[in-house]
Each structure stands twice: as C-alpha cells, then as structure tokens.
Amino acid sequence: MQSTSTLPARPARPSQRGALPPCCRDCDTRSHCLAAGLDATALEAFEHQVVMRRxxxxxxxxxVARGTPFDTLYSVQHGQLKAERAMPDGRPQVIGFYQPGRLLGLESLAANTHRCDVLALCDSTACAISYTGLTRLMKQYAALTRRFHQLVGAELDRQQTSMLMLGTAKAPQRLATFLLDLADGGDVEPADTVELRMSRDDIASHLGLALESVSRQLTQFRAAGLLDVQNRRISLLDREGLRRIAVAG
Known part of the structure; x- marks a missing residue:
C-alpha cells in the first residue's frame, strides 16, 4: 500500500560547484528515466528522498572518479557521458557511452566503490540518485521497483550484447551495431541523425578496433549509401542495410 504521510524535508546537501536542486516534475527526460511511470505522490517522494542534486x-x-566510495547512482538527463576503466597496463578502456535516461554506476553495487571514471563528452546534466533513498522508496512503490529492474535488465542486455559482439563480430558488424544503438538512444525516440560526441579514438577503444579500422569502415558505409558523414554528424540513410550488416554471421 502506498504511503500518503507527510514527506520529510530534503536533508541539506553540501554546496557543490555545478550542482543544482532537482526538479523532476518539469523534467523533459522524465518519461524515460528512473522516474518514468510514477504517479504524483510517488514522484514527489522520489524528488525529495532519492534525487540529491543535479x-x-x-x-x-x-x-565520477574510479575508486571513490559508492553511495550514489547517476541518471543522465541531457548530453552524453563515457565510462572508462583502466587496463592492466594502465591504458583507459572505454566501456560505455551513456545517453539521457541511462543509469550510471550499477556495476559498483557489489564493490562499494565506483569502478569507472565517468566524464562528460559534451555539456551534460546528470542527476545524483541516493542508493539508500532509492532502496527505501522501492519498498513503498512497486512502480519504482519495476522501473529500476527494467533499467538494470536493459544494462545487462547491453553488456551481454557487447561481450558477444567483441567475441565474435568483425569490424563492419561492430560499427553498424554501435551506430544503430546510438541512434536508437535507449529509451529515447530513435533518430535518423546522430552526433558523435565521442572521438573516433573513443569509438575504437569501445569496439576493440584500431582507429584506422573505424575510419575505413565509416568511409565504406558512406560509399555504399548507408550513411552520410558531415563532421561529427552522421545521417543514417539505410537503417535496414545497417541492420543486415549488424546481424551478419
């Protein structure tokens, strides 16, 4: 049964540069973030008890800095971020790119420390989610629990797809899959044009390819009429053609 008791005042938070108070009710990303589907009462509780700052x-x-204590998840509101982990030789490996609606930090749940460095690829906004507050509120609102499980399941699916791709796919399949995933935008409405906020070096690192392979494959896709490239803007001209490449054995 959902609680209708008076909400506790939001605890004071330390002042941080670049930190703003949350405002979930007016957020244009709410339809595909963790708060999606919450009714007015649950949303107010979520804003007061779970979202610490923006x-x-x-x-x-x-x-996020790798190795810092874990007590916070992050929900991307605008822009795009990347997560990196250090290889045994110290080189950074890009393990993911995060668009609006995605949750950051799930891999840290078992470790109690953040496992990745997270950096903005462009001017971006992210909401800090108190994990303690989230687990407490999920006991009261089944809709929040279901939504959290949906997002966790989506991240697991992405990770498994990435592992399968890196283990078996060739360069054309990897890049086609990456571009389609970027255009589909997770829970956001699919787009026919995407901005490559990340560098081609980042793409190569994420896909396990050489930089030259990424550039060469983009050129081949363009020559085949699958896409058009204008600086960092890529227009997908033939989605079905890219899908056929992505699933090719």
Missing part, C-alpha cells in the same frame, strides 16, 4: 557538467568534466 550536476551540470562541461565537456571533459569528470562526474
């Missing part, structure tokens, strides 16, 4: 980030600004 971070405005400049390009290349760090949101």
């Amino acid at each position: 971070h405005e980030l400049k390009r290349h600004q760090r949101l």
Whole structure:
C-alpha cells in the first residue's frame, strides 16, 4: 500500500560547484528515466528522498572518479557521458557511452566503490540518485521497483550484447551495431541523425578496433549509401542495410 504521510524535508546537501536542486516534475527526460511511470505522490517522494542534486557538467568534466566510495547512482538527463576503466597496463578502456535516461554506476553495487571514471563528452546534466533513498522508496512503490529492474535488465542486455559482439563480430558488424544503438538512444525516440560526441579514438577503444579500422569502415558505409558523414554528424540513410550488416554471421 502506498504511503500518503507527510514527506520529510530534503536533508541539506553540501554546496557543490555545478550542482543544482532537482526538479523532476518539469523534467523533459522524465518519461524515460528512473522516474518514468510514477504517479504524483510517488514522484514527489522520489524528488525529495532519492534525487540529491543535479550536476551540470562541461565537456571533459569528470562526474565520477574510479575508486571513490559508492553511495550514489547517476541518471543522465541531457548530453552524453563515457565510462572508462583502466587496463592492466594502465591504458583507459572505454566501456560505455551513456545517453539521457541511462543509469550510471550499477556495476559498483557489489564493490562499494565506483569502478569507472565517468566524464562528460559534451555539456551534460546528470542527476545524483541516493542508493539508500532509492532502496527505501522501492519498498513503498512497486512502480519504482519495476522501473529500476527494467533499467538494470536493459544494462545487462547491453553488456551481454557487447561481450558477444567483441567475441565474435568483425569490424563492419561492430560499427553498424554501435551506430544503430546510438541512434536508437535507449529509451529515447530513435533518430535518423546522430552526433558523435565521442572521438573516433573513443569509438575504437569501445569496439576493440584500431582507429584506422573505424575510419575505413565509416568511409565504406558512406560509399555504399548507408550513411552520410558531415563532421561529427552522421545521417543514417539505410537503417535496414545497417541492420543486415549488424546481424551478419
């Protein structure tokens, strides 16, 4: 049964540069973030008890540092971020790109420390989610629990797809899958044009390819009429053609 008791006042938070108070009710990303589907009462509780602050980030600004204690998840509101982990030789490996609606930090649940460095690829906004507050509120609102499980399941599916792709797919399949996933935008409405906020080096790192392979494959896709490239803007001209490449054995 949902609680209708008076909501506790939001605890005071330390002042942080680039941190703004949350405002879930007026957020244009709410339909595909963790708060999607919550009724007015649950949404008010979510805003007061779960969302601690909203971070405005400049390009290349760090949101999370690897090794810091875990008590917070992050929900991307606007822009795009990347997560990196260090290889045994110290080189950074890009393990994911995060668009609006995606949750950051789930891999840290078992470790009690953040496992990745997270940096903004462009001017971005992310909401800090108190994990303690979230688990407490999920006991009261089944809709919030279901939504959290949906997002966790989606991240697991992405990770398994990525592992399968890196283990078996060739360069054309990897890049086609990546571009389609980027255009589909997770829970956001699919788009026919995408902005590559990340560098081609980042794409190569994420896909396990050489930089030259990424550039060569983009050129081949363009020559085949599958897409058009204008600086960092890519227009998908033939989605079905890219899908056929993505699923090719």
